[in-house]
Amino acid sequence: MVPVTSTARNIAITAESLQEDLTRLEVQKQALERELAAVTAHLGSVQRALSALQALMPEAVSVGAPSSVEPTPAPRVTPVDDTTESADETTASPGHTDSGDDADHAKTYGKLTEQILEYFAQAGDVDVRARDVASALGRDTDSGSINAVRSTLDRLVGSSRVRRAGRGLYRAAKS
Structure with a gap:
């Protein structure tokens, strides 16, 4: 037993x-x-x-589908009710005008940056690899997603919002 x-x-x-x-x-x-x-x-x-x-x-020069075919309207994606989103994550980049479907893209602009900064705020004073950050954010499904995290980390290092702790290692910038 x-x-x-x-x-x-x-x-x-x-x-x-x-x-x-x-x-x-x-x-x-x-x-x-x-x-x-x-x-x-x-x-x-x-x-x-x-x-x-x-x-x-x-009509005679038209390439592709016949002119009688109407383009299929793009499906609308219902946003997830995510109470952890901050107001900064849903704002557009400066100088970007919101019109139609561009507004959907503008709302997600900078989301990865904000997620990474939030991760480092929670991680504290430890060295982490880009792959670990990508994994924590659920973006470790393919090399493209991991590379997007790496690129964003490099931009954050350039703007002194995250610091490089060694080769391939990142750490939250000291406030």
Whole structure:
């Protein structure tokens, strides 16, 4: 028979592991939803541009789909109710005008930067690798996502918001 304390400890460890998985998966889901929103916005703008170009071209010269085919409207992505988002994460870059689908992209501009800065605020005074940051943010699914984190970290080092602690190591900048 297994002692009760050992069983309770195993349950606690399993629950803690599942909670970590849940947190990681929620972050990954949000990242994928943002990526889908960006792709959807781009798809819509490409469809509008193609439609405008086809309207300018004579029927005989038209390339691609027949003129009777209407472009499919871009699907709308419903944003996730994320109470952890700060106001800075949903603001557009300076000089960027919000119009139509561009507003969706503007709302996600700088989100990775803010997530990384929040990660370093929570991490404290420790050295971390870009891959560890990407993993914590749920962006370690492919090399492109990890490289995006590396590039953002390099920009943050350049602006003195994060400091380089060694080759491939980063640390929160001292306030």
